Amino acid sequence: MGRADTLLKAAVRTQVRRAFGVQKPHVLLACMPKSASSFLANALASLPGMVQCELSGRDPHKEQELDPALCAYRDLQAYVAQQHVRYSEHSAQMIAEFNLTPVVLVRNLDDCVASIRDHARQQPGKTYSWFPQHLSEMTDGDLEGYIVDFLIPWYVQFEVSWQKCPSAIWVHYDDVRTNTAQVLQRISRAARISAADPMIDAAVQSAVTRGKRFNMGVSGRGHSIAPYARERIRSLLERYPHHQFRSAPGQQPQSAQ
Numbered sequence: 001m002g003r004a005d006t007l008l009k010a011a012v013r014t015q016v017r018r019a020f021g022v023q024k025p026h027v028l029l030a031c032m033p034k035s036a037s038s039f040l041a042n043a044l045a046s047l048p049g050m051v052q053c054e055l056s057g058r059d060p061h062k063e064q065e066l067d068p069a070l071c072a073y074r075d076l077q078a079y080v081a082q083q084h085v086r087y088s089e090h091s092a093q094m095i096a097e098f099n100l101t102p103v104v105l106v107r108n109l110d111d112c113v114a115s116i117r118d119h120a121r122q123q124p125g126k127t128y129s130w131f132p133q134h135l136s137e138m139t140d141g142d143l144e145g146y147i148v149d150f151l152i153p154w155y156v157q158f159e160v161s162w163q164k165c166p167s168a169i170w171v172h173y174d175d176v177r178t179n180t181a182q183v184l185q186r187i188s189r190a191a192r193i194s195a196a197d198p199m200i201d202a203a204v205q206s207a208v209t210r211g212k213r214f215n216m217g218v219s220g221r222g223h224s225i226a227p228y229a230r231e232r233i234r235s236l237l238e239r240y241p242h243h244q245f246r247s248a249p250g251q252q253p254q255s256a257q
Contacts, residue, residue, distance in 0.1 A: 023099060025191040027080040031105035032155050034115040036176045039207055041082035043184060046203035047195045055081040066094040087161040101191040104162045106247040107173035109233050110222020116147050141226035148232045156236050159247055172246055174219055180204045
């Protein structure tokens with residue numbers, strides 16, 4: 001089946017769905033890498049009737065973007081899609097056309113650097129960046145400097161872009177870490193997922209049981225990163241004086257309505 005045929009069938013299904021008032025919950029978990037997104041996605045997928053899926057390609061080194069064909073293919077399912085995707089006109093179109101509930105997951109940027117550093121050390125071939133070949137010879141400070149210079153600008157752009165989405169539900173890593181059930185309740189209400197409190201508690205336990213835990217499950221790891229890295233992050237954020245960053249080091253989690 002060609003892409004055009006898939007989109008045509010999706011358009012027909014959308015019209016039928018709207019005509020009969022049938023609407024499945026579609027949660028777009030737009031997330032920073034290393035922000036507990038796998039844990040949260042698995043907890044959401046454990047709610048009644050929900051599944052986990054992808055709405056973009058699988059290449060870890062390619063910028064993720066919502067694929068209309070995949071959105072169309074999944075349209076009649078209730079799902080959560082965990083995507084490292086920025087907001088754009090295209091994202092806005094997909095959100096409107098396929099009734100996506102955008103949940104934006106962020107984390108303290110200093111902590112992100114520490115987490116990426118450790119992940120690069122442990123699994124250098126399974127990262128979403130082309131790290132230098134001499135990574136094993138780099139000091140932690142040099143590696144953190146590389147991460148801040150080449151990866152963190154994407155994180156900043158990610159958050160700035162999603163601030164333009166009026167329907168975004170903002171969630172902080174610390175929200176997930178300290179009260180996952182409350183986060184699931186808030187998302188369930190917004191996405192119209194039918195889930196009573198016992199079902200939500202069971203979904204959280206299921207995610208934990210399946211091993212989808214946080215890497216370390218703590219905040220404040222970023223205090224150990226090099227002074228250059230911390231100063232560079234603050235310099236990047238100062239480029240946007242009119243934006244209040246939820247991921248800013250020292251910023252308390254603020255969940256938008």
